[in-house]
Amino acid sequence: MKLLALPLLLLVLAGCENTWLPKPTGYNKIDLPNHSYDSLSGDYPYELDFAKASSVEADSFNLKEKAWINLNYKDFGAKVHLTYKKIGEDGADFQTLSNDAFKLTAKHQIKAYGIEEGVLVTPHGYTAVVAELSGEVPTQFQFFVTDSTRHFLRGALYFNTAMKNDSLAPVIEHIKIDMTHLMNSVKFVD
Numbered sequence: 001m002k003l004l005a006l007p008l009l010l011l012v013l014a015g016c017e018n019t020w021l022p023k024p025t026g027y028n029k030i031d032l033p034n035h036s037y038d039s040l041s042g043d044y045p046y047e048l049d050f051a052k053a054s055s056v057e058a059d060s061f062n063l064k065e066k067a068w069i070n071l072n073y074k075d076f077g078a079k080v081h082l083t084y085k086k087i088g089e090d091g092a093d094f095q096t097l098s099n100d101a102f103k104l105t106a107k108h109q110i111k112a113y114g115i116e117e118g119v120l121v122t123p124h125g126y127t128a129v130v131a132e133l134s135g136e137v138p139t140q141f142q143f144f145v146t147d148s149t150r151h152f153l154r155g156a157l158y159f160n161t162a163m164k165n166d167s168l169a170p171v172i173e174h175i176k177i178d179m180t181h182l183m184n185s186v187k188f189v190d
Contacts, residue, residue, distance in 0.1 A: 032174045033075075037181060044069075045084060046153055049185035051178040054080070071182075076171045077160040080179060085152045097152045098129075101144045104156075105131045120183075128183045132176075140172050143183055151188040155179060 037049040040056065043066075050056065050071050059068035059081070067084035085092045105115060113135035120128050122145060131142045144154040157175055159168060 030170050032170065035174075035177055035181070037178075037185075045086065045151065045189050047185075047187045047189060048182050050182055051175075054178070059083075073175065076175070078171065078175060079158050079160070080155055080175070080182075081158060082153060082155045084154075087146075087148075087150050087152055092152070094146065094148050094152070097154075098144070098146070101129070101142070101154050105133070105142050122184050122186060124187050126186060126188070128186075130180075130183070140168075141176050141179055143179065145183055145186045147188055150190070153186060153188075155182070 033053045036052045038052050040046075040048050040050055042056075045067055051073075053075065054071040054073045057070045057072050059065065059070055062068055065083070069082050071080040071082065073079065085097055087094050087097065105117075114133070116132045116134075118130045120130065122128055126145050126147050128143055128145045133140050133142070139156045139158050142154070142156040144152060146152045157172070157179065161168075
């Protein structure tokens with residue numbers, strides 16, 4: 001009987017068939033707020049609308065530049081760094097400022113899969129140059145807005161994380177919409 005039970009047990013075990021299926025790919029859920037905006041208040045040489053999902057902070061990198069600010073998206077670990085220069089002050093001419101902006105973008109060519117640049121005219125008649133970078137770069141979206149004679153405002157999006165940018169894609173796209181609204185709302189104060 002014991003001799004018969006062993007082959008029967010092996011036959012039963014071999015006959016059991018488990019169908020294993022891999023788990024589907026899962027992603028973190030990111031709740032994106034509605035796009036709504038506030039007007040920047042304070043003593044700045046420019047006016048603009050910024051996303052209510054962000055908070056305005058003084059730039060801690062260069063404290064002597066009072067017109068430099070960060071728009072902090074705390075929920076996403078992101079900041080939009082805005083720098084402003086008055087053309088003609090401290091040797092800052094338009095050519096130097098625009099060349100510096102292009103050089104800062106070009107520094108990312110080592111890691112970028114591609115850089116798409118575009119030029120647009122804002123509703124207030126200013127020129128805006130936009131650079132969208134793809135790949136594992138520290139800043140995925142940069143721009144500058146200028147009247148080319150007196151004012152130059154540059155912005156760049158940064159994240160506080162080293163995550164892969166494809167994981168951040170929904171957040172990047174959301175903030176790009178906010179930055180586009182910001183660019184189109186810029187009005188320089190003389």
